Amino acid sequence: MPVIKFAKNHASALWKVSAFAVFVVCCALNFSGMMYGDQSATFNAAVTLIYVAFWVAYHVFNAKRKSSLTLSIVFSAVLLLSALLGTVTMWTGFAFGGLVFIAIPAITPLYGIAAVTMNFAATYIAMDVLAAGWLFAGILLRRRHVPDIYSLIN
Numbered sequence: 001m002p003v004i005k006f007a008k009n010h011a012s013a014l015w016k017v018s019a020f021a022v023f024v025v026c027c028a029l030n031f032s033g034m035m036y037g038d039q040s041a042t043f044n045a046a047v048t049l050i051y052v053a054f055w056v057a058y059h060v061f062n063a064k065r066k067s068s069l070t071l072s073i074v075f076s077a078v079l080l081l082s083a084l085l086g087t088v089t090m091w092t093g094f095a096f097g098g099l100v101f102i103a104i105p106a107i108t109p110l111y112g113i114a115a116v117t118m119n120f121a122a123t124y125i126a127m128d129v130l131a132a133g134w135l136f137a138g139i140l141l142r143r144r145h146v147p148d149i150y151s152l153i154n
Helices: 002-009 011-036 042-061 066-092 096-110 113-117 120-143 149-153
Strands: none
Touching (some): 011 042, 011 066, 011 096, 042 096, 042 113, 042 120, 066 120, 096 120, 113 120
16 A cells, blocks of 8 residues: 555654644634634634644654654644743733734634633633643653554554
């Protein structure tokens, strides 16, 4: 099967491209609710759930690929900084001179959390916890030797 052989040989690149594609699609689907302050709906929660499930799968299937885990660490660090910026802005009202507008794209895929928490303070705290856990998992997996899922299947 040439397709399976191609996927095995280029799995790291396929995962990285998929990560950017999932990010862009989830941003696009949650953008209007995030930007205009609409009430988060079940649709937004489903988009967020798909986004989180993708990143869990990304960690599982890329546990042994350091370059892929580095991408995950960068994504999660940007998310954590953006969520922390949103949390501080929410509590203090200080917008940090436009940095909030740079941070918005990073937290947009997680806008569906607001459907569960029902207020923005709890949403940002949930994003902080999720991003910190994601960052910790990426660093931990990158530093430890973990068997690759493909070697377990074969």
